[in-house]
Amino acid sequence: MKNSIKILALGLLFITSQNTFAQNVDEKVKSGNLALKADNIKIDNKTNVVVYEGNVSLSSDNVTFDCADKIVFDTNQQKMEIYKPQNFKFISMKTLMLKNQDKPNFDFVTFYTKEGRLEL
Numbered sequence: 677m678k679n680s681i682k683i684l685a686l687g688l689l690f691i692t693s694q695n696t697f698a699q700n701v702d703e704k705v706k707s708g709n710l711a712l713k714a715d716n717i718k719i720d721n722k723t724n725v726v727v728y729e730g731n732v733s734l735s736s737d738n739v740t741f742d743c744a745d746k747i748v749f750d751t752n753q754q755k756m757e758i759y760k761p762q763n764f765k766f767i768s769m770k771t772l773m774l775k776n777q778d779k780p781n782f783d784f785v786t787f788y789t790k791e792g793r794l795e796l
Contacts (some may be wrong), residue, residue, distance in 0.1 A: 710736045710789075712747070724751040734758075738764045739794070741789060755789035761785060769794045 716729030725748060732744040741761035748757040760783050766772070770792030774780050780796035787794050 691766065722796040725749065725777065726751065738768050741765065754788060756787040758787060766794055
């Protein structure tokens with residue numbers, strides 16, 4: 677009887693620990709860990725567009741950069757248009773699209789936060 681209880685307890689521990697410690701790439705891409713800093717922020721409540729200007733920096737689970745000129749964030753489409761970011765790094769992406777296969781353009785980067793898609 678004691679052995680069957682131990683086996684049952686170990687089985688339950690194994691089942692619950694897999695869900696607890698497993699990481700899904702899709703969940704990481706859609707995570708909400710996002711920190712933005714800017715000198716100036718403008719919010720348009722009619723179009724749901726937020727414009728960050730002046731020394732814009734972003735840190736997230738997916739991308740990081742410093743000193744961008746501007747970010748235009750369309751909250752309806754979950755689309756960020758990033759202008760001239762410095763020290764741009766992408767950590768985790770579901771999809772990466774290069775518009776020019778010869779040379780990626782880091783002067784204008786589009787990041788779709790919900791889809792985890794990055795366009796260079």
